[in-house]
Amino acid sequence: MLKSCCLTDSYDGERLLEVACSECGLDPMCQVLDYAEPGSGVPPGILLRRQPVTKGEQLFHVEQPFTAVYAVKSGSFKATVPDLNCNERVVGFYLPGDLIGAEGMANRFYTHSVRALETSRVCVLEIARLQESGRSIEAVQQALIEMLGQEVALNHRLTASLIRQNADQRLAAFILSLSLRASIRGLGGKQINLSMSRSDMASYLGLARETISRGLTRFQKTGLIKLRKQSLTLHDEEGLRQVATCG
Amino acid sequence: MLKSCCLTDSYDGERLLEVACSECGLDPMCQVLDYAEPGSGVPPGILLRRQPVTKGEQLFHVEQPFTAVYAVKSGSFKATVPDLNCNERVVGFYLPGDLIGAEGMANRFYTHSVRALETSRVCVLEIARLQESGRSIEAVQQALIEMLGQEVALNHRLTASLIRQNADQRLAAFILSLSLRASIRGLGGKQINLSMSRSDMASYLGLARETISRGLTRFQKTGLIKLRKQSLTLHDEEGLRQVATCG
DNA sequence: CGCCACTTTGATCCATGTCAAATGCGGTGG
DNA sequence: CCACCGCATTTGACATGGATCAAAGTGGCG
Numbered sequence: 001m002l003k004s005c006c007l008t009d010s011y012d013g014e015r016l017l018e019v020a021c022s023e024c025g026l027d028p029m030c031q032v033l034d035y036a037e038p039g040s041g042v043p044p045g046i047l048l049r050r051q052p053v054t055k056g057e058q059l060f061h062v063e064q065p066f067t068a069v070y071a072v073k074s075g076s077f078k079a080t081v082p083d084l085n086c087n088e089r090v091v092g093f094y095l096p097g098d099l100i101g102a103e104g105m106a107n108r109f110y111t112h113s114v115r116a117l118e119t120s121r122v123c124v125l126e127i128a129r130l131q132e133s134g135r136s137i138e139a140v141q142q143a144l145i146e147m148l149g150q151e152v153a154l155n156h157r158l159t160a161s162l163i164r165q166n167a168d169q170r171l172a173a174f175i176l177s178l179s180l181r182a183s184i185r186g187l188g189g190k191q192i193n194l195s196m197s198r199s200d201m202a203s204y205l206g207l208a209r210e211t212i213s214r215g216l217t218r219f220q221k222t223g224l225i226k227l228r229k230q231s232l233t234l235h236d237e238e239g240l241r242q243v244a245t246c247g
Numbered sequence: 248m249l250k251s252c253c254l255t256d257s258y259d260g261e262r263l264l265e266v267a268c269s270e271c272g273l274d275p276m277c278q279v280l281d282y283a284e285p286g287s288g289v290p291p292g293i294l295l296r297r298q299p300v301t302k303g304e305q306l307f308h309v310e311q312p313f314t315a316v317y318a319v320k321s322g323s324f325k326a327t328v329p330d331l332n333c334n335e336r337v338v339g340f341y342l343p344g345d346l347i348g349a350e351g352m353a354n355r356f357y358t359h360s361v362r363a364l365e366t367s368r369v370c371v372l373e374i375a376r377l378q379e380s381g382r383s384i385e386a387v388q389q390a391l392i393e394m395l396g397q398e399v400a401l402n403h404r405l406t407a408s409l410i411r412q413n414a415d416q417r418l419a420a421f422i423l424s425l426s427l428r429a430s431i432r433g434l435g436g437k438q439i440n441l442s443m444s445r446s447d448m449a450s451y452l453g454l455a456r457e458t459i460s461r462g463l464t465r466f467q468k469t470g471l472i473k474l475r476k477q478s479l480t481l482h483d484e485e486g487l488r489q490v491a492t493c494g
Numbered sequence: 495c496g497c498c499a500c501t502t503t504g505a506t507c508c509a510t511g512t513c514a515a516a517t518g519c520g521g522t523g524g
Numbered sequence: 525c526c527a528c529c530g531c532a533t534t535t536g537a538c539a540t541g542g543a544t545c546a547a548a549g550t551g552g553c554g
Contacts, residue, residue, distance in 0.1 A: 156326075163453030413509070
């Protein structure tokens with residue numbers, strides 16, 4: 001069954017890069033609300049679909065009170081935390097299908113700032129208002145526990161490997177993870193849009209931006225990838241995997 | 248009100264290093280079960296208090312089916328995940344008051360292996376059996392969401408800083424975090440027992456064990472810490488904090 | 495067309511990994 | 525109680541990956 005958010009009109013080609021609802025991290029909760037009867041006590045406007053976000057716009061700021069979780073329909077975002085020296089460190093990227101801000105639910109405050117890397121669309125679920133409305137949200141809670149548990153496990157592994165890997169390994173693993181995430185969401189994994197700057201990648205991977213640059217050109221020279229402007233094409237996925245693991 | 252697990256007898260001095268129930272991460276759930284009436288449907292033996300664990304003993308292995316969460320009463324544990332090259336990477340340490348294995352609840356399987364670093368005591372809550380018994384565990388679930396959410400946030404920050412810090416910064420931050428955790432649990436923060444080997448620390452911090460060694464001796468020479476065998480004393484906490492942040 | 499931000503490329507230096515040897519410590523057996 | 529062995533730790537010497545500094549190239553946008 002098609003869901004309403006997938007039937008909306010769209011301008012020239014934007015939809016090509018949009019994740020289907022069935023592949024979206026927010027979908028389990030969307031479904032609960034889709035079937036909320038009028039008069040069930042769920043206030044209107046709790047779930048907003050496909051809201052446009054312009055490049056550079058900020059969804060929320062670190063330590064702002066938690067109000068909503070977001071799901072990326074199209075485009076991309078970066079998460080940052082303030083540094084001790086007051087510059088920002090990139091701690092993650094969100095791609096179509098990813099859920100944004102769920103950690104904030106547990107703490108009542110968002111734990112990082114999130115900003116659009118390009119023109120994007122998000123679905124917004126105002127969980128705080130839903131909670132206040134007193135409507136039972138068991139299904140939502142259960143989904144949340146699983147999501148958070150997996151995030152913890154994933155993070156452990158990610159940290160454990162990132163910290164011991166050299167620059168090439170990190171970069172290769174990063175490219176592969178972007179590819180994997182795109183293909184999981186049904187957006188094809190060979191063609192990747194590097195919407196973030198070299199500096200963002202560098203900050204995320206704990207490297208200097210010059211190192212990112214050198215790495216990408218080396219990967220290109222050895223035929224692992226092809227790079228034109230922001231668009232990256234995987235040519236030798238197996239080779240990249242070799243680099244990422246064996247060093 | 249004193250709780251039962253704090254009244255148990257103990258041999259010579261062991262109790263000095265034991266966390267009080269009121270400071271323990273498992274306590275919210277313990278309380279729920281403490282007041283479970285006979286005939287409430289809670290099977291006996293779901294909650295085991297102060298079980299002894301000998302040095303080197305393994306609580307559970309990665310990918311083993313999830314059965315229970317553990318709380319450290321005394322002693323310490325390390326968590327490891329298998330490496331691509333089949334050696335183990337240390338991904339965390341558990342100190343008195345810490346909760347072990349909760350990530351497994353979401354996934355139905357444990358996500359890492361946990362082994363005792365010294366003779367220890369744990370409280371064991373067999374959540375899987377509790378779930379099977381059909382008894383409502385809303386309070387437990389709510390506690391879990393908060394715990395996991397905080398863990399995610401903490402991990403983000405930890406990863407973000409670890410990856411960009413040099414050896415001295417990492418080591419200083421590590422020592423400070425041990426101290427902080429001990430003092431949060433009411434066990435005093437100046438005197439720390441380094442129950443893990445240099446190799447374990449190195450693996451955890453992503454450094455060579457020689458680097459750990461050199462760092463510790465340098466810290467000692469500059470009067471930041473005093474080190475005798477496994478026992479570490481903080482002499483200049485502020486100095487350490489300087490090293491950890493400013494580099 | 496020219497400015498500005500971002501990226502690429504080159505040269506140099508330092509932190510830390512690696513290899514090797516010395517030291518210390520606990521356990522075991524005589 | 526001492527001698528010996530094995531293992532963890534410490535210390536030293538050296539090599540190198542990546543940070544840093546500097547400068548040139550590139551693209552977007554007014």
